[in-house]
Amino acid sequence: MKKMILPIALGAAFAAASFSAASAGTLEDVKERGKLRCAVSTGLAGFSFTDENGQWQGFDVDYCRAVAAAVLGNPDAVEFSPATGKTRFTMLASGEVDILSRNTTWTFSRDADLKFTFLGISYFDGQGFMVKKSLGVSSAKELDGATVCIQTGTTTELNLSDYFAGQGMSYEPLPIETNTEGRANYLADACDVYTTDASGLAASRATFENADDHIVLPEIISKEPLGPLVRHGDEQWADIGRWVLNAMKIAEEKGITAANADEMAANSKDPEVKRLLGASGEMGASLGLDNDFALVAIKAVGNYGEVFERHLGTDTKVNLARGLNAMWTEGGLQYAPPFR
Amino acid sequence: MSEANFAFVATSEKPQLPPPQGTTGAVGWMRENLFSSPLNIILTLLSAYAVFSTVPGIFNWAFVNSVWNATSLDECRAMTQDGACWAVIRERYPQFLFGFYPSELYWRPILAFVLLGVALVPALWDGMPKRGAALMASMTFPFVAFWLIWGGFGLEPVSSTQLGGLLLTMIIGVSGISFSLPIGIILALSRSSNLPIVKSLAVMFIEFIRGVPLITLLFTAHVLLNYFLPKGVNFDIVLRVVIMVTLFASAYMAEVIRGGLAALPKGQYEAADALGLGYWQNMRLIILPQALKISIPGIVNTFIGLFKDTTLVLIIGLMDPLGLVAPTLADQRWNGIFVELYAFIAFMFFIFCFAMSRYSMYLERKLHTGHR
Ligand SMILES: N[C@@H](CCC(=O)N[C@@H](CS)C(=O)NCC(=O)O)C(=O)O
Numbered sequence: 001m002k003k004m005i006l007p008i009a010l011g012a013a014f015a016a017a018s019f020s021a022a023s024a025g026t027l028e029d030v031k032e033r034g035k036l037r038c039a040v041s042t043g044l045a046g047f048s049f050t051d052e053n054g055q056w057q058g059f060d061v062d063y064c065r066a067v068a069a070a071v072l073g074n075p076d077a078v079e080f081s082p083a084t085g086k087t088r089f090t091m092l093a094s095g096e097v098d099i100l101s102r103n104t105t106w107t108f109s110r111d112a113d114l115k116f117t118f119l120g121i122s123y124f125d126g127q128g129f130m131v132k133k134s135l136g137v138s139s140a141k142e143l144d145g146a147t148v149c150i151q152t153g154t155t156t157e158l159n160l161s162d163y164f165a166g167q168g169m170s171y172e173p174l175p176i177e178t179n180t181e182g183r184a185n186y187l188a189d190a191c192d193v194y195t196t197d198a199s200g201l202a203a204s205r206a207t208f209e210n211a212d213d214h215i216v217l218p219e220i221i222s223k224e225p226l227g228p229l230v231r232h233g234d235e236q237w238a239d240i241g242r243w244v245l246n247a248m249k250i251a252e253e254k255g256i257t258a259a260n261a262d263e264m265a266a267n268s269k270d271p272e273v274k275r276l277l278g279a280s281g282e283m284g285a286s287l288g289l290d291n292d293f294a295l296v297a298i299k300a301v302g303n304y305g306e307v308f309e310r311h312l313g314t315d316t317k318v319n320l321a322r323g324l325n326a327m328w329t330e331g332g333l334q335y336a337p338p339f340r
Numbered sequence: 341m342s343e344a345n346f347a348f349v350a351t352s353e354k355p356q357l358p359p360p361q362g363t364t365g366a367v368g369w370m371r372e373n374l375f376s377s378p379l380n381i382i383l384t385l386l387s388a389y390a391v392f393s394t395v396p397g398i399f400n401w402a403f404v405n406s407v408w409n410a411t412s413l414d415e416c417r418a419m420t421q422d423g424a425c426w427a428v429i430r431e432r433y434p435q436f437l438f439g440f441y442p443s444e445l446y447w448r449p450i451l452a453f454v455l456l457g458v459a460l461v462p463a464l465w466d467g468m469p470k471r472g473a474a475l476m477a478s479m480t481f482p483f484v485a486f487w488l489i490w491g492g493f494g495l496e497p498v499s500s501t502q503l504g505g506l507l508l509t510m511i512i513g514v515s516g517i518s519f520s521l522p523i524g525i526i527l528a529l530s531r532s533s534n535l536p537i538v539k540s541l542a543v544m545f546i547e548f549i550r551g552v553p554l555i556t557l558l559f560t561a562h563v564l565l566n567y568f569l570p571k572g573v574n575f576d577i578v579l580r581v582v583i584m585v586t587l588f589a590s591a592y593m594a595e596v597i598r599g600g601l602a603a604l605p606k607g608q609y610e611a612a613d614a615l616g617l618g619y620w621q622n623m624r625l626i627i628l629p630q631a632l633k634i635s636i637p638g639i640v641n642t643f644i645g646l647f648k649d650t651t652l653v654l655i656i657g658l659m660d661p662l663g664l665v666a667p668t669l670a671d672q673r674w675n676g677i678f679v680e681l682y683a684f685i686a687f688m689f690f691i692f693c694f695a696m697s698r699y700s701m702y703l704e705r706k707l708h709t710g711h712r
Contacts, residue, residue, distance in 0.1 A: 037501075042657055043666025045675055050667040054435045054443075058670075079501045082657040082667070090563045091657075096577070177655045180666035207675040317672045 026098050026230070026237035027288050030071055038064035039083040039097040042178050045203035046311045046318035047103060048082075056080045059311040060101040062301040063122060063228055063245065067099060070244050070293035075300035084177050086153035089114055092231060099241055101228040103197060105155045115232040119241040122227045124324035124333050126220035127159050128198040130205060133213050135192060140219035144169040149182045149191035151175075156196050159222040179204060197224050199312070199320060206317040240287050247294035249336040250276055251303035253327055258302040265295055276339045283339070304334065402683075412673035428674050429684045435668070436661050436684065439504020445496065449507050452485040456514065464699065482515070500578040504659035506688055511578065512660075513647040513692075516585040520646065521639070523586065524593025525632075529623065531594060532601050542594070549591035554649055557584045562656040581653055589646045596642055600635035601627065633707045640700035644693045661685045 030036050040048040040060050048058040056078075065075035083091050083102055092100045093114070104110070105125075106118040129140050137143065140163075150157055152175045164171050174191045176182045183204050186194040194204065198220060205211050228245065230238050251257070254273050256264050265277035274280040278292030285291060301307055305327070312320045326332025362368055374384040405423025408430055410416045416425035429436075438446055459481035462474035489511065491497040503511065530542035549557075561580040569575055604627060612626040632639070654663035665681050668674055 035499075042654075042663065043668070043670040045670040045672065047670075048667065049670030049672075050435065050664070051671060052431050054440050056667070079499055081501050082659060082663070084655065084657050086559075087562055087657050090567075094567070094569075178666060180669065203670070206672075207669050209676045317675050 026234045027071065027240065030098055034072065034077060036064060036068040036071060036078045036099065037081065037097045038067070038078050039081045039088055039091050039100045039102055040064065041102045042082040042084055042180070044103065044179050044200060045206045046199075046316060046320075047203060048080075057311070059123070059307060060103065060228075062307045062311070063101045063248075064099065066248060066297040066301045067241060067244050069300035070247075070289060070297040071240065073290075073296055075297075084153070085151045086177065088153075089116070092116065092229070095231075098237070099228055099230050103200065103226050104229060105197075105224045106227055106229075107155060110229070116229045117232055117238045118227050118229045119238060120227050120245045120336075121225040121333075122245060123199060123225075125197040125199050125224035125226050127156055127195060127222040127224055128201050128220050129217040130186075130194045130201045130214055131192060131217065133215055137217070140217045140221065141167060141169075143171065143193060145171065146193050147172040147174055147191040148193045148195055149174045149176055149185050150195055151179065151182060152177060154196070155222070155224065160195055163221045183207065197226070199226075199318075202320055203318050206319070236288055240289065243287065243339075244294070244297055246336040246339070247276060247297060248301075248304040248307065249327070249334055250339055251294070251298050252305040252334075253329060253336070256298055256303055257306055258299055261295055261298045265292070272339050413675065413677045414673075416677075424680050424683070425677055426680060428668070428677050428680055432664075432668055433684075435664055436505045436688070438507050439659050439664070440502040441498060441504075441507060442496075442502070445498065448488045448491075448495070448498075452488040453510070455481060455484060455488075456510075482518070500576050503578060505661055505664060508578070508653070508658060508660045509647070509650045512582055512585055512650045512653065515582045516589050516646050516650070517643050519586045520589035520593045520642070523590035524597055525628070527590060527594035528597035528601060531598055546591045546594050549588055550595070554585070554588050554652055555655060557588055558652060558656050560584065577658070581656075581658065585646065585650065588649075589642060592642050592645075593639065596635050596638035597631060599638060600631035600633075603634050604630055636700055636704050636707070640696055644696050647692060647696070648689065661688065 038061075040056060040058070043049055044058075046058060047060045048056060051057050055076075061080065064078050064080070068078045069075040081091060081097055083097075083100070088100055088102050088104065089110075091097050093116075100116075101122075103123075103125075106121065110116055111118060129143065131137050131143075143164075144167075148160060148171050150160060150173050157173075160171070160173070171193075174185060176185060179196070179200065182194055182196070185191055186204075187208065194201065196204075198216065201216050205214055205216070208214060228241055230241055250272070251261075254264075254270065254276070256273065256277070261277065264273055265279045268274055268277070268279070271280070275283050277295040277298075278284055278290070282291060284293045287293070290296070302310070305322075308322065308325065309315065312318045314321060322330075322332060324333045326334065328335040358364075359368075362371060375381045401422060402424050405420045406426050407416045407419050407423055408426050410419065410425065410427035411431070413425055413428070416423075416427055434443060434446075438449060441449060459478040462468050462471050462478050468474060487493060487495065489498065489503070489507075490500075527542050527546060530538045531546065533539050533542075558581065561584040562577065565575065565580055608626060608630065609622075612622040617625065651660055651662045653660050657663070659667075662685060665678060665685070668681060669676075669678055
């Protein structure tokens with residue numbers, strides 16, 4: 001009998017440990033840890049890069065910082081883990097990160113099959129093709145037989161085969177793991193065409209020494225709504241992520257910026273602005289956060305438009321126009337549900 | 341009749357003439373080494389052409405026209421068209437050395453590196469006084485280094501996501517190297533053992549690992565282990581990678597050492613048995629010292645290979661020096677720069693790999709005690 005005690009005790013302790021780990025919500029875990037763990041891409045101009053102090057910056061990165069500011073009050077309380085197209089989903093599923101913010105397309109199977117909850121659309125994108133000017137191609141329809149660099153584990157892979165099959169054309173795929181690898185292969189002429197999200201193409205093109213020698217073909221062959229995502233099963237955590245993103249968009253709509261947020265919170269007469277910034281109501285509390293969570297987040301990174309312009313906008317090398325990503329009031333698709 | 345009477349016999353030694361012109365000095369050396377045959381002449385001329393057409397260009401690029409002070413590639417390009425923009429290295433070298441390690445704690449990895457040097461002294465220098473005790477002290481190095489780098493027990497903890505750059509390479513490389521040798525020896529001995537179970541286990545392990553590419557093992561470390569372990573149990577990613585790399589290197593090491601074991605004449609084994617030594621004494625005193633000596637080039641080969649293979653971790657998103665190229669390149673200010681980054685990384689790797697190969701040559705020369 002005596003011999004049995006140790007294994008049973010260990011088993012029970014283990015079960016208790018895993019049980020308690022599973023039952024505590026992500027919000028409690030994050031608060032207890034004092035750090036948000038966020039997966040971003042391994043380096044994509046405008047979306048995620050490191051600055052001279054070794055800090056991560058970028059469009060995807062700033063969303064993580066906004067969440068950290070909302071939850072922990074500190075936009076720097078984030079541990080970033082770079083993720084490739086292949087590793088990102090296991091990192092999120094296994095609990096290695098709390099949130100994934102890495103140019104990830106919202107699709108049916110990622111939602112229903114992989115069991116992730118998408119928190120909204122931070123960037124409306126579509127898949128495009130980039131070729132060298134010297135190839136003399138002006139349309140994707142002329143790409144029959146081309147060698148195509150393509151990142152594994154992405155929607156791009158599937159769209160490409162659909163598109164070429166639909167056009168009755170053939171192609172030679174050259175699988176790559178990261179954007180940098182794709183860039184190197186494309187520049188070394190290992191492939192004729194580089195295909196990925198159009199934003200990614202613009203970002204990669206920005207990192208070429210002679211960007212003018214390359215063109216992005218006019219065809220956009222897919223819808224790529226990119227956004228942050230979390231695991232299924234923790235609605236509170238999903239709501240937090242979703243409403244931080246929405247708050248950034250509402251802030252732009254209402255003209256709240258990082259600079260004027262405090263003043264707006266104090267003086268605005270607009271009831272929605274007051275609710276959003278925590279000046280009235282108990283909105284944050286129903287998420288398990290402070291009522292001024294959105295104020296803190298916006299003060300830390302700015303509103304949606306500010307983040308966009310800072311990292312991707314026409315003043316940057318990536319040089320993307322707002323296009324579909326303008327607010328709905330300005331002819332774009334960005335539209336956040338009301339904050340009430 | 342004395343010999344001196346013959347007119348054709350010299351009575352005194354002739355003064356020594358200098359060697360014929362053109363066989364000594366620079367000219368002679370060149371004749372002998374560079375222009376000794378038509379083929380050699382052609383090769384020499386071709387090499388000279390290759391050297392003269394590349395070296396000055398590279399030298400100008402790297403030193404003469406290079407820029408050290410700039411805050412962006414555009415600034416560099418404005419100052420020089422065909423020079424290296426080392427300014428990026430100047431700005432980013434802390435990242436390439438330490439990854440995202442908090443800069444106020446840099447002293448900890450530096451101290452660990454210095455201690456590594458100290459711990460290596462007894463292992464590499466066999467004439468050291470009190471070597472046995474010193475080796476024992478060296479054994480504690482992995483624990484001390486672990487504590488210094490990750491913190492805890494009084495030091496501020498640093499998470500694995502903050503490790504990167506050369507520091508990560510060293511962590512993976514040094515642990516892989518130091519654990520793969522003993523594991524490899526044990527595997528090699530098991531594989532050449534007479535015990536059927538031990539032997540077949542070793543064979544299975546070695547053949548399995550050798551049959552799978554390292555990339556697959558890394559993906560296994562990253563992806564599969566996550567699924568096998570219960571949710572919420574977090575098994576550090578760097579530790580997982582270190583384990584996989586060590587297992588991988590051990591299998592290759594085992595085969596290198598088995599080669600050394602097989603190269604020993606059977607008489608050595610029989611003589612050792614005849615002395616009445618037990619198996620372990622036999623191995624420790626007679627077989628292994630000889631077998632390991634034979635295997636040195638192969639062992640160092642495996643070490644250097646492993647050190648370079650550590651760069652593969654970038655495909656699972658770890659930020660080793662090569663992995664850091666991407667986020668650096670993605671910074672607007674440095675968009676488009678990459679030769680400089682790769683050159684710098686190559687330089688760092690060269691230092692370590694060259695040191696290892698030099699040490700192995702020294703070791704071979706020192707242990708070269710016969711058999712030829
Ligand atoms: N949106 C697609 C593709 C995402 C993707 O991998 N994009 C590339 C280029 S835009 C990227 O982010 N690369 C960054 C990296 O390699 O870390 C998906 O979700 O599958």
